[in-house]
Amino acid sequence: MVKASVIGCGGMGTIHAERYASMPDVELVGVCDVNERSASVLGKLTGAGFYTDVQQMFDSEKPDVVSITVPTFLHLPIVKLAADNGVHVICEKPLALSAVEAEEAIQYCEQRGVRLFVGHVVRFFPSYRQLTESATRFGGVRGGVYHAKRAGAHPGQVQPWFKDPNKSGGVILDLMIHDIDYILGAFGEVSEVYAFNHLSEELDYASAxxxxxxxxxxxxxxFWGYPGPFHTSFEYAGADGIVRGDSSDAESLRVLRSQSGNSADGFVETPQSVLLKDPYYEEIAHFLECFASGKEPIVSALDALEAIRWAEAALESARTGLPVNHARRETRP
Incomplete structure (x- = not known):
């Protein structure tokens, strides 16, 4: 039986706690938040002990693994505290506010012999898994053209720390990083990024x-500040077909396959449905399996570090107005 715990009892912490509580062979032993009411509500909801002090929870419950779902600027110190207590870590994305901090977190956990997993949950969505398979077929070694959008209300309206780039990293590091991690896993090595970022009190929009x-x-x-419900969409076009997905559609994935020969019909649309599995459950269950078996996860801590490096490159490009070559950290006109 794996003893699990959660630090941070907001929306994401609730997701992690509820998934642990529903898993066989897992016991959710504790939840912790500096806000006593938040900790109490989640503890009573899941049947776990609730705390306002992390060290007290570690001392009392002795968990095997902890999910860290606090604001980004608090990730590094809490990761280090968990490692000091010999507790394996599942940290929500982004791993840290900078590549320097992310490297420190990885090295710290390695030195203390604890596993570090990072919650880039997009890798666990069935539609994105199917997208990767289709992109391999349609683009192959020739590559293709990919467009993705992720937009919703500004989270800073609810949690003010999101509006402080020194605490959240802004829309590129906090939101776009979902798609940055995905494209790094799906399409291989990047050579360059060019980005734009428009920031105001009401919105934070970026294109890269x-x-x-x-x-x-x-x-x-x-896009933070979108005047409508949160939604995501993507389209990949290769020489042999197009793959589309939109969270607003009833169908999560549509494949348009190029017909062989010289058919005048163009594309044949083939709707594809997916199983309604919870990506967060799958992600956490996968990390727990890796923790138990010692195998490498689908998305590693080093993958999370690379996503942060490219997010920083996009931020640099947006700041300078020039493309950024990540490998050499140089800009070119």
Whole structure:
């Protein structure tokens, strides 16, 4: 039986706690938040002990693993505290506010012999898994063109720390990083990024174009302050077909396959449905399996570090107005 715990009892902490509580062979032993009411509510909801002091929870419950779901600027010190107590870590994305901090977190956990997993949950969505398979078929070694958008209300209206880039990293590091991690896993090595970022009190919008060494071009949009419900969409176009997905559609994935020969019919649309599995449950269950078996996860801490590096490159490009070559950290006119 794995003893699990959660630090941070907001929306994401509730997701983690509820998933642990529903898993066989897992016991949710404790939840912790500096806000006593939040900790109490989640503790009573899940049947776990609730705390306002992390060290007290570690001392009392002695968990095997902890999910860290606090604001980003608090990730590093709490990761280090968990490692000092020999507790394996599942940290929500982004791992840290900078690549320097992320490297410190990885090294700290390695030195103390604890596993560090990072919650880039997009890798566990069935539609994105199918997208990766289709992109391999349609683009192959020639590459393709990819566009993705992720937009919703500004979280800073609810949690003010999101509006402080020194605490959240802004829309690129906090929201677009979902898609940055995905394209790094799907399309390979990036050669360059060019980005734009518009920031005001009401909104934070960013657009970034990534060039991959296999020829793929990926254009990402992220938008806080969108006047409508949160939604995501993507489209991948290769020589042999197009793959589309939109969270607003009843169908989560549509594949348009190029017909062989010289057919005048163009594309044949083939709707594809997916199983309604919870990606957060799958993600946590996968990390727990890796913890138990010692195998490497689908998305590693080093993958999370690489996503932060490219997010920083996009931020640099947005600041300078120039493309950024990540490998050499140089800008070119």
């Amino acid at each position: 174009t990534f060039r991959f060494r296999n020829g793929t071009i990926a254009q990402l949009e992220a």
